[in-house]
Amino acid sequence: MMCAIEAGKRGRRVLVLDHAKAPGEKIRISGGGRCNFTNIHASPKNFLSANPRFCISALSRYRPADFIALVDRHGIAWHEKTLGQLFCDGSSRQIVDMLLAEMKAACAELRLQAPVERLERAGEGFRLSAGGAEIACASLVIATGGKSIPKMGATGFGYQVAERFGLKVVETRPGLVPLTFEPGLLSRLAPLAGVSVGVRVACGKTRFEEAMLFTHRGLSGPAILQISSYWREGQAIAVDMAPGVDVFAALRAARAERSRQAVATALAQHLPKRLAELICETHGAGGNLADAGDKRLRAVAEGVNAWTVKPVGSEGYRTAEVTVGGVDTDALDSRTMAAKSVPGLYFVGEVVDVTGWLGGYNFQWAWASGWCAGQAV
Template structure:
């Protein structure tokens, strides 16, 4: 039977950060993961280049039943702290959009840094390890695995959520939380493409592969970023972002011309009476999308001087309330995160220790903390892992 100070279950972003942090404190740390490779989601994220943080990360970019929970961790381990870490290793990275940092070459460069830190800290990593049972006895934790038993004083759950099961995601963390009496808030796939109703899917199929700037609004929240038409529905940054706030059956407003006002359309008729509205829209929207609009409004090809106010009103409403007929989402199969999870009201925001079971810690995505798209979820992984690593 192996005996260590700390066992971390999950060799992802938060788990590796926590293990290295604890190892540098002189703790004997063992990281266990059922996969054959560490950091699989790190490697595949951001198109293989990993959007590993956002320099603008702040509590307002996270959703939780307890919105104050993430404040302490983000303050104690900031985006700049993580950038300082990768800078020391010479990681080359780029800022694609303001604040969003990606590896310049490959996410493997980032994972290599994390594994190097793990090695330097003295922590040990064991892959292909199945957890058979966990028991808490006399201030110790007994973990039975397919490679033998392990005893530790601190157990850290860094198993993530249910997103992308092909990468090894399971509900293990939620099950263990419930085992010791934790409340696990309802989970659902988020930062995920939206599917559309069958009839609308056929109508929009000709737009597959086209992207345009739109605004998406749900539950009083709006994101204005690109949307991508797919063969199943719609995706792109604006759609992924809005799924943190929208659920199937709720209202979802899509504006495919967010920079356009009703006055702008009226001015087309006033200022360029010989010009058609089709000629105006092709300078604003992809040509194939304009063709879809024209199918609804055949008069778009006529001179604007011939149009009525009612026609222009109808066109503006169509553009600003573009019906994609949302059906649901693609689910955990392609979701970047799992919304919901272990109730943070039952976890210390300072140490990340369970308030239900001494010696048990929860970090990263398994918690009910979900960030926006753009590197925020990775930053919470680093912050929560670092903070827990200070106390295990």
């Protein structure tokens, strides 16, 4: 839709094909129905790609302030949550309606329930069959997203198109997705399902500090969704469940002041009660502080400040918010999003190997990459 708006403004005759029944469904469900439509801190450092520099051009030419200005022009009220995330005060449908209104003003046509059945090169342009109609075009933009949330109609169509025209695709996998544990560990952690705690989680050199949620399948919450995009099967993650607190020092101080207090009670000053109790039980510290030596307290502290755990997998595309990987950026022009080897063919948004962090970054990439393509098609 963003690309269509910009191309229409330039006087191009534009047709948007969507196999769904309604436009912008991922916009509609995002942000709990309020659409986290951008992030004021969006910059290249907030994105994953085999070529981290590819997104620089688009993100610098169409910034969060540009989309905010569009939202303001349409009178849509919004607010900032944590970490620069911007949400609508009302429904996310306002963003969809805004884009549809902009498309209409730019004379861009939208055709719903029109899946592409056939696509081929035709001279210097393209010919396709979609929704029972035969269509010819000079330029073709693939803005189909990734495989995330298949129940909403997500498919690998965009990657198939890229490969059909000889473009490489970087291996895809679920991103911004809950991580899962093996049955034995799940059984031990079962009492914690529903418990949330602020953490600092790391995988390799990458780390995030946000909330973590224990679930009946493993771990979720913003911190885990963030690190999941960097995690690969077989790797462990390190979790500090009391960032900024030296738990060993805190427990020793508590022992000196309140030796008859239970270790779990002292630990619960820094963690949710259920979590504190389970950690103490795991490390054999179920009694009072007076009965726990430094070795025992250090083991408890490490269980809090340096919990290392190896997930067995993720919940997959079913719940993943994005797809990591995609059309190889080496095959694309970073200013126009055009395929270098196929004149007239463009790829924008999530289908490209550019994946943002949680918090409005992926929408900003969609707006920016779509805007860039719209200036060139």
